[in-house]
Amino acid sequence: MKSHFISVLTWALVGAWPLQVLSQSGFPDRNLRLVVPQTAGGPSDVLGRMIAQKLSDTLGKAVVIDNKPGAGGNIGSDIIAKSKPDGHTILINIAGILAINESLYKTMPFNSGKDLEGLVKIASSNMILVAHPSFAPNTIRELISFVKSKPAGTFSYGSAGTGSPQHIGGELLNTKAGIKLNHIPYKGAVPALTDLLGGQIPLAIVGLPAALPHVKTGKLKAIAIFGRNRSAHAPDVATFVETGFAEIEMELVYGLFVATGTPRPIINKLNQELLGILRTADVKEKLLSNGFELVDSSPKELDDYLKSEIEKWRPIVRDSGAVAD
Numbered sequence: 001m002k003s004h005f006i007s008v009l010t011w012a013l014v015g016a017w018p019l020q021v022l023s024q025s026g027f028p029d030r031n032l033r034l035v036v037p038q039t040a041g042g043p044s045d046v047l048g049r050m051i052a053q054k055l056s057d058t059l060g061k062a063v064v065i066d067n068k069p070g071a072g073g074n075i076g077s078d079i080i081a082k083s084k085p086d087g088h089t090i091l092i093n094i095a096g097i098l099a100i101n102e103s104l105y106k107t108m109p110f111n112s113g114k115d116l117e118g119l120v121k122i123a124s125s126n127m128i129l130v131a132h133p134s135f136a137p138n139t140i141r142e143l144i145s146f147v148k149s150k151p152a153g154t155f156s157y158g159s160a161g162t163g164s165p166q167h168i169g170g171e172l173l174n175t176k177a178g179i180k181l182n183h184i185p186y187k188g189a190v191p192a193l194t195d196l197l198g199g200q201i202p203l204a205i206v207g208l209p210a211a212l213p214h215v216k217t218g219k220l221k222a223i224a225i226f227g228r229n230r231s232a233h234a235p236d237v238a239t240f241v242e243t244g245f246a247e248i249e250m251e252l253v254y255g256l257f258v259a260t261g262t263p264r265p266i267i268n269k270l271n272q273e274l275l276g277i278l279r280t281a282d283v284k285e286k287l288l289s290n291g292f293e294l295v296d297s298s299p300k301e302l303d304d305y306l307k308s309e310i311e312k313w314r315p316i317v318r319d320s321g322a323v324a325d
Contacts, residue, residue: 027266031062033089037076037097038160039069039188043207043292047123047254048092050286054277063090069187072163072324073097074109081110085261087270091116095253095302096165099309103317104163104324113310118302119256119267120274123292126208127169127226127250128237129157130215135202140224140243144177152180157203158192161185162324165250166205168313169226171320172248173240196220207252208233209291226250233291253295255302267299 032055036048045067052063068076073093080091098112110116129140137143147155159166162185170183184201186192189210196204197219204211205226212233214220222237228249230239240248256274258267277283278296287294297305 027087027269028059028061030088031064032056032059032087033064033066035076035079035089035091036065036067037069037073037091037093038067039190040067041190042160042188043125043209043252044092044094044254046209046290047292050283051092051122051256051274051277054280054283055273058273058277069161072101072104072161074101074105077112077116078109080257080259081112081115083259085259085263087258087262087266089259090119090270091257092122092254093257094165095121095255095306095309096250096313097163098306099313100163100165100168100317101324102310103314104322106323113307115260116257116306117260117262117267118297118299118306119258119270120278120299121253121255121295121297121302121305122274122278123287124251124253124295125292126231126233127166127205127252128208128211128215128234129169129173129203129205129223129226130196130211130220131203131223132196132199132201133218133221134199135221137223138221139238140177140240140245143223144179147179147181153182155203156182156184156201157205158184158186158195158201159205160189160192160207161187163322165252166207168317168320168322169205169248169250171322172250172316173245175320176245176247193220207291212291231291253305254292255297255306257302271299 034048034052036045038044048065052065056063077091080089083089102112137146157170174180189206192204195201215222225231225237225239227239228241275296
């Protein structure tokens, strides 16, 4: 009887331990900082601001957005990797960017797979190749023929930055189609689209949510989507895969991360709060109306996904020939 009582008491204490840790930590005991390693107005920023407002409401503390673009997202991501692991500093980033940078940069200030821990996947989206209306081709096959008819390097495409999935997508297109489009890196999708809309560049590869409003108004024309299946947000736009380029398939998965070493009870609390936010009707509607797909995950699922992306992108980056200092 005594042994049974001790056993029951032990399990009760073990079960209560995460709650005790969380209570003792007082989390959150101050305002939170959500770092966006891209420019204001881009997809990551739009998602970050939506999440920040909702999370502030549920936690009772302000969640302050801090845009830190540059170095392919490394500047902002490094802030979280080196932050105090207490859950008060959070990163929003595309898992593919974190993964690609591990192979693209000769030296990295942090290790994505070791220095960051996932909280939750929050959304995904397709990438799209868009053109200025004055650019003659309307399809990817027309584009390839047109580019091949001109001297190599005549045309350029803008991306969200060196080493971004959009950049690597362009290099994949060059390799698989046997063409040469020059790459022009920008500090995010917004400045790339600004130059494209102004006619300074003929093409850009960006996330679908950033380009969709301009495609719908006719200010830009869609050439092809980097997805296996057509997007419900742009059903008339063909994919590279259906056009005969099976290797040109990429997805942007947005996630929230904290520094490794953050107490598990805090990670679990944030995950549960964020899952509640993502599953509300108004957030779902906002995500869908802005061109995103609905996803969510446990912390472990995001950790595993990031690690798988690091392995996936290593040979792709190598074969593309893309490098960054």
